[in-house]
Amino acid sequence: MLAKRIIPCLDVRDGKVVKGVNFEGIKEVGDPVECAYEYNLQGADEIVFYDITASHEGRGVILDVVRETAKKVFVPLTVGGGIATVDDIRDTLRAGADKVSVNSQAVKNPQLIKDGADIFGSQCICVGVDAKAISPNKWTVYINGGRIDMKIDLIDWVKKCEQLGAGEICLNSIDTDGVRGGFDIPMLKAVVDAVKIPVIASGGAGKLGDFADAFIKTDCSAALAASLFHFKELTVGQVKDDCRSKGITVR
């Protein structure tokens, strides 16, 4: 049986793992290659690097991080953040990433999903979606790190992503992100029901039971968290033990 995936995410800026609230007070907290290696030892099913490098010149650095990680970590690697063109996708995959996560740029230019899927295969095109509720069971899609409401209906958008060839959706709820009260179950359920492709839950994990909760209440394929793992409040292994004890299949 297919195992539910637990995915730690590392926010990377200029080649360093960073953590901060919004973009204020960001502090460097580690070396991404070492962090990825540690997560690998804990049993991470995949590792996501989210590149928040502000400058264009800094873009090459994340590729070096991927290249070095790919030499010693043998689980799938995904890179998101700032990927805007087919060339960006190609460069990222060539550096050793297995998937790219496209977000704002895909909303601005949906053809990027189709071109990426046609050239490199759907399996490597994950669409990251940031969304926020406007009323119960209705959400709209945001871009630029949750700052701009595009007034696009979430369900219409994820269906369109699937149709364009996306291999996976990483769904981040702006309402629950950072609140640490658990994943956004209603939003997650609505998206999982709308598409056939795998959906990753993101945003809101604050305690051990939140992961199992998402898997019990929805058919999502994976759950992602950043700070919880990063600040060593929980290990991937602890999350998996909790899921296992509740009858959820994990690796």
Add this chain to the structure above:
Amino acid sequence: MIAIIDYGAGNIFSVKNALDYLGFDSILTRDVSEIKSADALILPGVGAFPAAMKMLVDSGLVDTIKEQAKQKPFLGICLGMQLLFEKSYEFEECKGLSLVQGYVDKITEPGLVIPHMGWNKLEFSQHSPLLNGLGNDEYVYFVHSYKAFCNDETLFAFCDYGSRVPAVVGDGKFVFGSQFHPEKSGETGLKILKNFVLMSR
């Protein structure tokens, strides 16, 4: 020396990274003499069957591959495994390398999330040197929407996803195929790659 056949498809660097990590020499090549002198061959691949087969044909390597696969350990990975079969129905009927009996078609069981993406548990159906030393709880990483349809003689391991999904196939001699990515399957995958290389010694 292991030759990883570079015909333009797939994340070939990951396979090389894994072999480097294990301490085995390998080259990425499409050179006929290098392929002929290698101790073992790996055929990687991701993407669509017809496009990959066309790239293989255009690279002029089909005859060399068929001939070499009868003489030395040969491993097809993911789409590289699917290419070993007689034909595929991905988009259109397309001939494969015909090194293993069977064909490739869409995973169609209703209600399944497609692609079959993630870690699934290996179930063993026959002994194979490729699977030496593996335990009963080994997960490997899959990502595919099409699967092999083959007979019991060519099937060595499978996983459960709506129905039996062939995971390790082979001709019983030199040819092996893995639907999953051993180079992305953690310690289990590295063990399988090591087993493969050791067969060439």
